[in-house]
Amino acid sequence: MSAIKTIRASNDFVIKFANVNGSGSASANELFARAIMNMGVPVAPRNIFPSNIQGMPTWYEMRVSAAGWLGRRGGCDLMVAMNPQTWDRDIAELSSGGYLVYDSTKTLPRSRFREDITVLGVPLTEICNREYTDPRQRQLFKNIMYVGALTALLDMDLTVVDKLIADQYRGKDKLIDANVNALKLGYEYAKASHSCPIGLRIERCDGVGDRIFINGNDACGLGAVYGGATVAAWYPITPSTSVIEAFSGYCRKFRTDPDNGKARYAVVQAEDELASIGMVIGAAWNGARAFTATSGPGISLMQEFFGLAYFAEVPVVVFNVQRGGPSTGMPTRTQQSDLIACAYASHGDTRHVLLFPQDPYECFTFGAQAFDLADRLQTPVFVLLDLDIGMNDRLCQPFDWDDQRRYDRGKVMSAEELEAGKNFGRYLDVDGDGIAWRTIPGTHPSKGAFFSRGTTRNAYAKYSEAGTDYIYNMERLRRKFETAKKLLPAPVLQRAAQPARYGAIYYGSTSPAMAEASVLLALQGFHVDTLRVRSFPFADEVIDFIYAHDGVFVVEQNESGQLRMLLINEGEVDPKRLLRVLHYDGTPITASFISGKIAEALALRKVKVASLTTPTRKKVAS
Amino acid sequence: MTYLAKPRLLRPDTPRNTLGYTRRDYEGAISTLCAGCGHDSISAAVVQACYDLDIEPHRVAKLSGIGCSSKTPDYFLGNSHGFNTTHGRMPSVLTGAALANRDLIYLGVSGDGDSASIGIGQFAHAMRRGVNMTYLVENNGVYGLTKGQFSATADKGSKSKRGVVNNETPIDLVALALQLGASYVARSFSGDKEQLIPLIKGALRHLGPSFIDVISPCVTFNNHAGSTKSYDYVREHNDAVNRLDFILPRDRINASYPPGSLRRIVQHDGSILHLRKLDSDYDPSDRIGAMNHLQERHALGEIVTGLLYVDSSAEDLHRHLNTVEKPLNQLGDAYLCPGSKVLEALNASLRRS
Numbered sequence: 019m020s021a022i023k024t025i026r027a028s029n030d031f032v033i034k035f036a037n038v039n040g041s042g043s044a045s046a047n048e049l050f051a052r053a054i055m056n057m058g059v060p061v062a063p064r065n066i067f068p069s070n071i072q073g074m075p076t077w078y079e080m081r082v083s084a085a086g087w088l089g090r091r092g093g094c095d096l097m098v099a100m101n102p103q104t105w106d107r108d109i110a111e112l113s114s115g116g117y118l119v120y121d122s123t124k125t126l127p128r129s130r131f132r133e134d135i136t137v138l139g140v141p142l143t144e145i146c147n148r149e150y151t152d153p154r155q156r157q158l159f160k161n162i163m164y165v166g167a168l169t170a171l172l173d174m175d176l177t178v179v180d181k182l183i184a185d186q187y188r189g190k191d192k193l194i195d196a197n198v199n200a201l202k203l204g205y206e207y208a209k210a211s212h213s214c215p216i217g218l219r220i221e222r223c224d225g226v227g228d229r230i231f232i233n234g235n236d237a238c239g240l241g242a243v244y245g246g247a248t249v250a251a252w253y254p255i256t257p258s259t260s261v262i263e264a265f266s267g268y269c270r271k272f273r274t275d276p277d278n279g280k281a282r283y284a285v286v287q288a289e290d291e292l293a294s295i296g297m298v299i300g301a302a303w304n305g306a307r308a309f310t311a312t313s314g315p316g317i318s319l320m321q322e323f324f325g326l327a328y329f330a331e332v333p334v335v336v337f338n339v340q341r342g343g344p345s346t347g348m349p350t351r352t353q354q355s356d357l358i359a360c361a362y363a364s365h366g367d368t369r370h371v372l373l374f375p376q377d378p379y380e381c382f383t384f385g386a387q388a389f390d391l392a393d394r395l396q397t398p399v400f401v402l403l404d405l406d407i408g409m410n411d412r413l414c415q416p417f418d419w420d421d422q423r424r425y426d427r428g429k430v431m432s433a434e435e436l437e438a439g440k441n442f443g444r445y446l447d448v449d450g451d452g453i454a455w456r457t458i459p460g461t462h463p464s465k466g467a468f469f470s471r472g473t474t475r476n477a478y479a480k481y482s483e484a485g486t487d488y489i490y491n492m493e494r495l496r497r498k499f500e501t502a503k504k505l506l507p508a509p510v511l512q513r514a515a516q517p518a519r520y521g522a523i524y525y526g527s528t529s530p531a532m533a534e535a536s537v538l539l540a541l542q543g544f545h546v547d548t549l550r551v552r553s554f555p556f557a558d559e560v561i562d563f564i565y566a567h568d569g570v571f572v573v574e575q576n577e578s579g580q581l582r583m584l585l586i587n588e589g590e591v592d593p594k595r596l597l598r599v600l601h602y603d604g605t606p607i608t609a610s611f612i613s614g615k616i617a618e619a620l621a622l623r624k625v626k627v628a629s630l631t632t633p634t635r636k637k638v639a640s
Numbered sequence: 641m642t643y644l645a646k647p648r649l650l651r652p653d654t655p656r657n658t659l660g661y662t663r664r665d666y667e668g669a670i671s672t673l674c675a676g677c678g679h680d681s682i683s684a685a686v687v688q689a690c691y692d693l694d695i696e697p698h699r700v701a702k703l704s705g706i707g708c709s710s711k712t713p714d715y716f717l718g719n720s721h722g723f724n725t726t727h728g729r730m731p732s733v734l735t736g737a738a739l740a741n742r743d744l745i746y747l748g749v750s751g752d753g754d755s756a757s758i759g760i761g762q763f764a765h766a767m768r769r770g771v772n773m774t775y776l777v778e779n780n781g782v783y784g785l786t787k788g789q790f791s792a793t794a795d796k797g798s799k800s801k802r803g804v805v806n807n808e809t810p811i812d813l814v815a816l817a818l819q820l821g822a823s824y825v826a827r828s829f830s831g832d833k834e835q836l837i838p839l840i841k842g843a844l845r846h847l848g849p850s851f852i853d854v855i856s857p858c859v860t861f862n863n864h865a866g867s868t869k870s871y872d873y874v875r876e877h878n879d880a881v882n883r884l885d886f887i888l889p890r891d892r893i894n895a896s897y898p899p900g901s902l903r904r905i906v907q908h909d910g911s912i913l914h915l916r917k918l919d920s921d922y923d924p925s926d927r928i929g930a931m932n933h934l935q936e937r938h939a940l941g942e943i944v945t946g947l948l949y950v951d952s953s954a955e956d957l958h959r960h961l962n963t964v965e966k967p968l969n970q971l972g973d974a975y976l977c978p979g980s981k982v983l984e985a986l987n988a989s990l991r992r993s
C-alpha cells in the first residue's frame with residue numbers, strides 16, 4: 019500500500035451514497051442503515067434529494083456514532099459514488115484518507131481519483147449484466163450488491179442483512195432469494211478483491227437500547243390519530259405530504275370499524291391550501307378534531323383563514339413541516355424559517371400558539387397534545403417541525419400513552435347545562451382566563467346558538483363595532499394568550515458543568531447538534547448553559563434565562579434570526595444580549611458549526627476557562 | 641344599525657307546524673339590508689321552507705361568505721348556528737362542517753361575487769365533491785357590499801348605475817353546477833316566492849349538492865334600465881320550465897293536477913317533487929338536455945327558471961368516504977384512540993430486530 023494515511027475508525031464515521039433518484043437506491047440505502055442499527059450501533063441517516071422525480075442527483079448520508087450523536091456531522095469518510103453526474107464533487111467531498119466505493123466496470127483514468135483516498139472498485143454493472151437479463155433487475159440489483167460489498171468492507175455480519183431482506187419481502191420467497199443472491203455477489207466480490215475490513219468498521223455494541231427508529235412525519239400522523247383527530251384536509255406539498263399519508267395509513271389500521279368496515283375518520287385532498295384550512299376550520303367549528311399538514315407556500319396561502327380561526331376562536335391544528343423559503347425556495351431542503359409567518363399569521367393583531375418538537379417522539383407527543391391545547395385554548399395551534407426531522411428516520415425514545423388520559427375538549431357547554439340555564443355568552447370571559455365557553459352546532463333546540471364571524475362582536479356574539487366591545491375582546495384574547503403559557507410544553511434547561519456566563523437557546527431539529535456542540539465546547543473550555551424552547555408564547559423561564567446570562571446565543575436555521583426576533587419582541591429583551599448563530603444553506607445544522615461560532619465569539623470575549631478533560635453535564639430541570 | 645327586538649307575544653291561534661314551532665321560531669335578527677333588497681325575500685323563503693318542512697331549527701347549520709347576501713344567515717333561523725366565514729370560502733368551511741357531523745342540514749349562502757369571482761374555485765370543487773348541502777347564490781350581478789362594481793355574472797352589455805357597460809362574458813353558475821356534478825340544480829327569482837319556496841324545500845331534502853341560483857335584484861346598485869338583473873327585466877324575460885310542488889312523505893298527494901303535465905320524482909328520504917311542466921319537452925332528469933336548454937334560451941335572451949336538473953339517486957361525500965353513520969364529532973375517546981397496547985406493539989415493530 020502507498021503512503022496514504024487512511025482514516026481508521028470503529029462505529030464512528032460518515033458514509034454517503036451518491037445516487038440518481040428514481041434508480042431504486044433509496045430502499046437499499048435504508049436497508050443498510052437498518053442493518054447497522056440492528057447491530058446495536060446508533061445511526062442517523064439523512065436524505066438529500068432534489069425536487070424532481072427521476073434522473074436528478076440524490077444523496078443519502080449516514081452518520082454512524084457509537085456515542086449516539088444524531089445530528090449531521092458534515093464531511094464524508096466513505097463515499098459510494100454511483101452517480102457519474104456528481105462524480106467530481108463527490109470525490110472532492112471525501113475527507114483525506116477516506117474511502118471510495120464505485121462501479122469499476124468502466125476503467126477511469128487516474129486523474130479522476132485522488133491520491134489521498136483508498137479506491138475500492140466493484141464492477142457492479144459487469145456483474146449484473148452477467149447475472150441478469152432483465153434490464154430492470156440489472157439496474158435494481160446494483161444497489162443491493164453495493165450493500166453486500168459494504169457489508170464485507172466494514173466487517174459487518176451478513177446474516178443481519180439477510181434477515182432484514184427476509185423480513186422486508188416476507189411471503190415473497192422469489193424476491194428474497196434474488197436479493198440475497200445479489201447481496202452475496204457484492205459481498206463475495208469485495209472479500210475476494212479487497213482487503214477486508216478497511217479502516218472503518220461496524221462492531222456490534224449496545225448503543226441503540228430500546229429506542230425506536232421512525233421519521234417525524236409518520237410520528238405526527240400517529241400523534242393525530244392518538245390525539246383524536248377525525249378530519250384531515252390537505253393539499254400535497256413537500257415535505258409535509260407524508261404526515262397525511264401516515265395519518266391515513268394508521269387510520270385504516272386503527273380506525274376502521276371492525277363490524278362494518280366503515281371509517282371513523284375523513285381525509286379530503288382539497289383543491290388548494292385555502293380549501294384545506296377552510297375545511298379544517300369548518301370541521302373544528304362543528305366539534306370535530308381537525309388538522310391540516312402543509313409547508314411554507316401553503317402557510318402563505320392560509321393566512322386569511324388563520325385570522326378567521328384566531329378571531330372566531332376555532333380550535334384547529336396545523337402541522338407545518340418547514341422547508342427552505344422564501345417563495346418556492348428550497349423545497350427539498352430544511353430550514354426553520356416560518357416562525358414569524360406562523361407566530362403572527364394573518365392581518366390585524368394576531369398571535370398564535372406554536373410547538374417545536376425536537377424529534378419523532380415529540381412529534382407524536384406534541385402532535386396529540388396539540389388537539390387538547392387547541393380545544394382548551396380555542397385557537398389555532400401550529401406544530402412546527404422541519405424537513406430534517408419530518409422526512410428522515412431518527413432514533414428516539416419509544417412512544418408512550420396513558421390509557422387513563424381523556425381528551426380535554428375544553429369549555430364546551432352541553433345541552434344539559436344550557437337547559438339548566440347556565441349563562442352563555444360565546445365571547446364572555448366568565449372564568450377570567452380569557453377563554454369563553456362555546457357550543458357545538460345542533461346542541462339545543464332553543465339555547466346556545468350563535469353566529470360565528472370574523473367581524474367584531476360583543477361578548478354575546480352580536481355584531482358590534484363599538485370600541486368598548488372591541489377592546490374587551492382584544493384584552494380577553496391577550497389574557498387567553500397568557501393562559502396558554504401555563505399549558506404549553508416547558509423549556510428544557512441544561513446547565514453547563516461549571517457556572518456559565520453565557521447561554522444558548524435553540525429549538526426543534528437543532529437539538530442533537532446543540533447537545534454535541536455543548537460537549538465540544540466544554541472540551542475546549544467553553545461552558546455554556548443551554549435552553550431548548552419548546553413552545554410559543556414563551557414561558558417566563560425563557561426570558562429569565564436570558565437575563566441570567568451576560569449573553570445568550572440564539573441558534574437557529576434561518577437567515578434572519580426569527581426566534582431571536584420573537585424573543586426580543588415578546589420578552590422586551592435588549593437585542594445586544596442575543597447573539598446570532600445562524601445556519602441556513604438548506605443542510606441540517608452541525609455541531610461543529612455551532613461550536614465553531616460560539617467558540618469564536620467567546621474567545622473574542624475572553625471567557626475561556628481551563629479545559630475539562632471529561633465533560634460532565636447534569637440535567638437540572640426539564 | 642341597531643336591532644329592535646321583535647315582540648315575542650304570540651296570539652293563541654298562531655299557526656304552528658307539526659313540531660309545534662311557529663314561523664317566528666325560524667326567523668333571525670332584523671335585517672340591516674336596504675329596503676326592497678331581493679336578498680330579504682330569499683331569507684323569507686328560507687324561513688317558510690324550514691317551517692313547512694318541520695325542520696328543527698337547531699338541526700340546520702347555515703354558512704356564508706362575505707357580502708350583503710352573506711350577511712343574511714343572521715336574519716333567518718336565529719336558533720341555528722351560523723358561520724359568516726371569509727369572502728368566497730364558504731364552500732370549504734361548509735364541507736368541513738359537513739364532514740364533522742353528517743346529521744345536520746347544511747345551508748350555504750353566497751353572492752355572485754362571492755361564488756363566481758373570488759370563490760369560483762371553491763364553488764366548483766364543493767359541487768364536484770358531492771357535499772350534501774343546499775347552496776344558494778343570491779345573484780344580483782353586482783358587488784352590493786362594496787357599492788356596485790360589476791360581478792362576474794353581469795351580462796355582457798348590461799349597464800351599471802353609473803352608465804358603465806360590461807364587456808366581459810358572464811359566468812353562468814347554473815351551467816357550471818350542471819357540468820360539475822351538482823345533483824339538484826335550479827334557478828329562481830327572489831320576487832317569485834311561489835316558485836322559490838318549493839325549490840328550497842326540495843333542495844333541503846335532497847341528498848347531495850343542491851344548487852339554486854336566485855336572481856335577487858340589488859335595489860341600490862342594480863335595479864335600473866340597462867341592468868339584466870333588475871326586477872322588471874327578470875319579470876319580463878323569465879322562462880319557467882316547470883313549477884314545483886314539494887310534498888313530504890306524510891302529505892296526502894293532491895290529485896288536482898292535470899294528468900300528463902305532472903312529473904313525480906321521489907327523493908332519497910321519500911319526499912316527492914311534483915313538477916308541473918310548463919315547457920312540454922323539458923326533462924329534468926336529463927343533464928345534457930338541461931345544459932342545452934339553458935344555452936338555447938340564453939341565446940334568445942331568456943332566463944330559464946325552475947328545477948333544471950335532479951338526480952334522485954345521487955350519493956354524497958360521506959358515502960364516497962365510507963364514513964361511519966355516527967357523526968365524527970360524536971365519536972368518543974374509546975372509538976378514536978388506539979391505546980397503549982397498540983402503541984407498544986408499534987414501538988416493538990420500530991425497534992432494532
Ligand SMILES: Cc1ncc(C[n+]2csc(CCOP(=O)(O)OP(=O)(O)O)c2C)c(N)n1
Nearest residue numbers: 707708709727751752753754782783784785
Ligand atoms: C379577501 C377579500 N377581498 C375583498 C373583500 C371586500 N368585499 C366584501 S363583499 C365583496 C363583494 C360581495 O359581492 P357579492 O358576493 O356579489 O355579494 P352582494 O353584496 O352583492 O350580495 C367584496 C369584494 C373582502 N371582504 N375580502
Ligand code: SF4
Nearest residue numbers: 674677708784858859
Ligand atoms: S346594496 Fe344592494 S345587495 Fe346590498 S343590501 Fe342594498 S340592495 Fe341589497
Ligand SMILES: [Mg+2]
Nearest residue numbers: 751752753782
Ligand atoms: Mg352580488
